[in-house]
Amino acid sequence: MTTVLVADDQPLQRLGFRMLLESQDDMTVLGEAANGTEAIRMTAELHPDVVLMDVRMPGLDGIEATRRITATGDRTRVLILTTFDLDEYAYSGLRAGASGFLVKDAQPEELLAGIRAVSTGDAVVAPSLTRRLLDAYVHHLPAKTPTDGPEPTPLDARLTALTDREREILTVIGKGWTNTEIAARLHLAESTVKTHVGRVLAKTGSRDRIQAVILAYDTGLVRPS
Amino acid sequence: MTTVLVADDQPLQRLGFRMLLESQDDMTVLGEAANGTEAIRMTAELHPDVVLMDVRMPGLDGIEATRRITATGDRTRVLILTTFDLDEYAYSGLRAGASGFLVKDAQPEELLAGIRAVSTGDAVVAPSLTRRLLDAYVHHLPAKTPTDGPEPTPLDARLTALTDREREILTVIGKGWTNTEIAARLHLAESTVKTHVGRVLAKTGSRDRIQAVILAYDTGLVRPS
DNA sequence: AGCGATGTCGTACCCGGGTACTACGGTGGC
DNA sequence: GCCACCGTAGTACCCGGGTACGACATCGCT
Structure with a gap:
C-alpha cells in the first residue's frame, strides 16, 4: 500500500x-x-x-x-x-x-x-x-571535452553540506568499516560514531550506510581499489 | 493488427x-x-x-x-x-x-x-x-574478429565461483537494494533472498553486504552512476 | 537410476545498524 | 556576553541483516 x-x-x-x-x-x-x-x-x-x-x-x-x-x-x-x-x-x-x-x-x-x-x-x-x-545533464558530464580539464573532484552537492568530520566518517563508511571499527580506529565512543553516521545519512539523503557507500563511490570520495 | x-x-x-x-x-x-x-x-x-x-x-x-x-x-x-x-x-x-x-x-x-x-x-x-x-560494440570493432570470445570476463576471481543467479544477486546488492526490495522485484521469498545473499557473502569472503557492495564496485560488476 | 549442483522456501535466533531523544564542553562570530 | 555550530557521549528501542538449520524440486551428468 x-x-x-x-x-x-x-x-x-x-x-x-x-x-x-x-x-x-x-x-x-x-x-x-x-x-x-x-x-x-x-x-x-x-x-x-x-x-x-x-x-x-x-x-x-x-x-x-x-x-x-x-x-x-x-x-x-x-x-x-x-x-x-x-x-x-x-x-x-x-x-x-x-x-x-x-x-x-x-x-x-x-x-x-x-x-x-x-x-x-x-x-x-x-x-x-x-x-x-x-x-x-550531458552538457555537464563529459570528461572528454578538451576545454575544461581542471576538475579533479566535482563532488556531489550533497557532500558539501557535510562538516569535515562527517566527510571523514563517510569516507570510512565507504571503506566498509563497521561502527565498532570506526570507534576503535578513531578513538571515539561507538555512540559518537552512531551520531555522526546518523547525521551523514540525514544530510546525504541515504536511508542506510549501504546507500552511503554507493554515494561515496559515485562521487569519487572513495575510489575503487 | x-x-x-x-x-x-x-x-x-x-x-x-x-x-x-x-x-x-x-x-x-x-x-x-x-x-x-x-x-x-x-x-x-x-x-x-x-x-x-x-x-x-x-x-x-x-x-x-x-x-x-x-x-x-x-x-x-x-x-x-x-x-x-x-x-x-x-x-x-x-x-x-x-x-x-x-x-x-x-x-x-x-x-x-x-x-x-x-x-x-x-x-x-x-x-x-x-x-x-x-x-x-565499438570495443569489438578494432581489428578483433572474435568468433568464440563472447565472454569478456576480466572479473575478479572471487566472482567466478558464483552461479549466475548469485551474480545477479550480487549485482542488485551493489545497487543498494534491501532484501525486501530484492524479493519484491525478483518475485522471490525474502527467505530465498537471504539464502542467496548468505551464499554470495560466503563465496566472496565478505563479512556483510557492505563489503559485497565494495567488491561489486571494485570488480566493475556495478559501475558508478 | 542415481547423484550433485542449483534454486527455492521456511523457521528460529542473535546482533549490529539506525533512530530518537538528551546532554555538555569548546570555539568562533557578532 | 551570548549564541550557533560542532564534536563528543549516553540511553532506549526497533528492525533488517546475517546465520544455522532443514526441506524439496528441477536439471544435467554419469
Missing part, C-alpha cells in the same frame, strides 16, 4: 487527486496540505511514501518544501507537479531532491505510474522534459 | 501483459507460453508477429528458445524481456537473433512502442542498455 500526501493550494485540485488515488486499491491518501509549511509538518507527522507536491503555493512554495523534506533523510519521496513544463522549475525541483517531475495535464495513468515508480525509489520525469533535461 | 505470443513463467506477469496488449485496438494476444518449449511449439503453430519472451524460465530458457525460433527463418520477431539489465543476457539474446531487448520495469508505453517497432522489422533496445551495448 502506497501512502500519499497531497500538497496543493487548490481544494478542487486536491479533491481530484484524492478521487483518483483512492480509486486505486494499492494507494491511500493520508492527508492534504494547502501550502509548503503544512506539507513539511504533515510529512514529518504522517511519513507518507510519496508527497504529491504542487510547485505554486502561497507561503512556502513546493520547491523549498521539497528541499526541506528531502533534507530530513526521511524515506518519503517527493513527486513535483506543475501546470507548465517550465525548465527552471524542473531543474531546481530535482536539485532540491525531488524524485520526479510531472505536468498536471498528464494522463491519469501516467500520474499513477509516476507515484508507484517514485515510491519504489525510481525517478520519473515528464516526457516533454526528459530531452531537455538530458541535454542539460 | 499485430499478433503477439506471451512467453513467461509467471502467470500474473502474463496476465499483466495480456491486459495491456488487449487494451490496444491494434494488438491481440494469440496465446501464452509458460516455458521455452511451449513458446517454440506455439510459435510454430500460431505464427505470431511478435513473441514477448522472458529470459528466465524453467526448462528451456528464453535465450535458447529465441535461438531456435529465429533459426526457423520464420517471420516471427522475438522481443526479449528481463527483470534486469544484465549485459550477458543482452549480448547472448541479441546474438540469438532477437529483434529487441527491454527491461520489464519499463513504462507500458515503451513496451507497446517496442512491440510495434519490432513487428515492422525495426529493432529496439532498452535505454539503460544502449550505452553499454554501444561501448561493447
Whole structure:
C-alpha cells in the first residue's frame, strides 16, 4: 500500500487527486496540505511514501518544501507537479531532491505510474522534459571535452553540506568499516560514531550506510581499489 | 493488427501483459507460453508477429528458445524481456537473433512502442542498455574478429565461483537494494533472498553486504552512476 | 537410476545498524 | 556576553541483516 500526501493550494485540485488515488486499491491518501509549511509538518507527522507536491503555493512554495523534506533523510519521496513544463522549475525541483517531475495535464495513468515508480525509489520525469533535461545533464558530464580539464573532484552537492568530520566518517563508511571499527580506529565512543553516521545519512539523503557507500563511490570520495 | 505470443513463467506477469496488449485496438494476444518449449511449439503453430519472451524460465530458457525460433527463418520477431539489465543476457539474446531487448520495469508505453517497432522489422533496445551495448560494440570493432570470445570476463576471481543467479544477486546488492526490495522485484521469498545473499557473502569472503557492495564496485560488476 | 549442483522456501535466533531523544564542553562570530 | 555550530557521549528501542538449520524440486551428468 502506497501512502500519499497531497500538497496543493487548490481544494478542487486536491479533491481530484484524492478521487483518483483512492480509486486505486494499492494507494491511500493520508492527508492534504494547502501550502509548503503544512506539507513539511504533515510529512514529518504522517511519513507518507510519496508527497504529491504542487510547485505554486502561497507561503512556502513546493520547491523549498521539497528541499526541506528531502533534507530530513526521511524515506518519503517527493513527486513535483506543475501546470507548465517550465525548465527552471524542473531543474531546481530535482536539485532540491525531488524524485520526479510531472505536468498536471498528464494522463491519469501516467500520474499513477509516476507515484508507484517514485515510491519504489525510481525517478520519473515528464516526457516533454526528459530531452531537455538530458541535454542539460550531458552538457555537464563529459570528461572528454578538451576545454575544461581542471576538475579533479566535482563532488556531489550533497557532500558539501557535510562538516569535515562527517566527510571523514563517510569516507570510512565507504571503506566498509563497521561502527565498532570506526570507534576503535578513531578513538571515539561507538555512540559518537552512531551520531555522526546518523547525521551523514540525514544530510546525504541515504536511508542506510549501504546507500552511503554507493554515494561515496559515485562521487569519487572513495575510489575503487 | 499485430499478433503477439506471451512467453513467461509467471502467470500474473502474463496476465499483466495480456491486459495491456488487449487494451490496444491494434494488438491481440494469440496465446501464452509458460516455458521455452511451449513458446517454440506455439510459435510454430500460431505464427505470431511478435513473441514477448522472458529470459528466465524453467526448462528451456528464453535465450535458447529465441535461438531456435529465429533459426526457423520464420517471420516471427522475438522481443526479449528481463527483470534486469544484465549485459550477458543482452549480448547472448541479441546474438540469438532477437529483434529487441527491454527491461520489464519499463513504462507500458515503451513496451507497446517496442512491440510495434519490432513487428515492422525495426529493432529496439532498452535505454539503460544502449550505452553499454554501444561501448561493447565499438570495443569489438578494432581489428578483433572474435568468433568464440563472447565472454569478456576480466572479473575478479572471487566472482567466478558464483552461479549466475548469485551474480545477479550480487549485482542488485551493489545497487543498494534491501532484501525486501530484492524479493519484491525478483518475485522471490525474502527467505530465498537471504539464502542467496548468505551464499554470495560466503563465496566472496565478505563479512556483510557492505563489503559485497565494495567488491561489486571494485570488480566493475556495478559501475558508478 | 542415481547423484550433485542449483534454486527455492521456511523457521528460529542473535546482533549490529539506525533512530530518537538528551546532554555538555569548546570555539568562533557578532 | 551570548549564541550557533560542532564534536563528543549516553540511553532506549526497533528492525533488517546475517546465520544455522532443514526441506524439496528441477536439471544435467554419469
